[in-house]
Amino acid sequence: EVLLVESGGGLVQPGGSLRLSCEASGFYFSGHWMHWVRQVPGKGLAWLTRINEGGGGSSYADSVQGRFFVSRDNAKNKLYLEMNSLRADDTAVYYCARDSHHSGMDVWGTGTTVTVSS
Amino acid sequence: DIQMTQSPSSLSASVGDRVTITCRASQSISRYLNWYQQKPGKAPKLLIYGASTLQSGVPSRFTGSGSGTDFTLTISSLQSEDLATYYCQQSDSLPLTFGPGTTVDLK
DSSP, X not given: OOEXXXXXXXXXXXXXXXXXXXXXXXXOGGGSOEEEEEEOTTSOEEEEEEEOTTSSOEEEOTTTTTTEEXXXXXXXXXXXXXXXXXXXXXXXXXXXXXXXXXXXXXXXXXXXXXXXXX | OOOEEEEOSEEEEOTTOOEEEEEEESSOOTTOEEEEEEOTTSOOEEEXXXXXXXXXXXXXXXXXXXXXXXXXXXXSSOOGGGOEEEEEEEOSXXXXXXXXXXXXXXX
16 A cells, blocks of 8 residues: 655644655655645645655745755665744644656645644 | 636535636747646646646546736536635746635535
8 A cells, every 4th residue: 555654743833843754655656756745734735845866956935945854765665854933823734745657746745734833 | 937826716616517717828838838736735746737638537527728928727517526725737847836725616
């Protein structure tokens, strides 16, 4: 079964840091670009970042550029999102998603919740 | 950035109704348009990619059309399990952007 499972969410104070993980199984992880997408409760979806198959290339939304950093460990089938200088408006459910060779995001994790509050 | 808009923002329909959702891009995105379905408390699910290609396993009552700036998602005969929020997303250029969503509920 093709699965993505996020972890690492939780409560963090403004200005703090958090690292999310996304573990992949059931498919050739190294063969896919991967994305992080977030959703503020009750609101829409917002793309954050993507990373290429090898991990050497990534892009970011302006809202997280310079604060968030995406990486991957293909040997461990894991994707990461390092989040720094967190703000209240970063509070959201964070999803990792598999890129279907530039035909949409075809596999999504169940999400992990990040709450930024003092 | 390419802005995506959707209309309507919500709609109420009956089982068996034909439902149409429109998505518009702020500039031409060719056919780089994907549709997702999201049920409450669940992750989004890819329905259609490349404007009109049905993702594997998605019922054929879902169809997508359009190119350039104007796109449509149609549910030919609404089923109760289709009650959800639908998002369009452009994959033409970075940053990838989603529409604000259209919520479909039962009349």
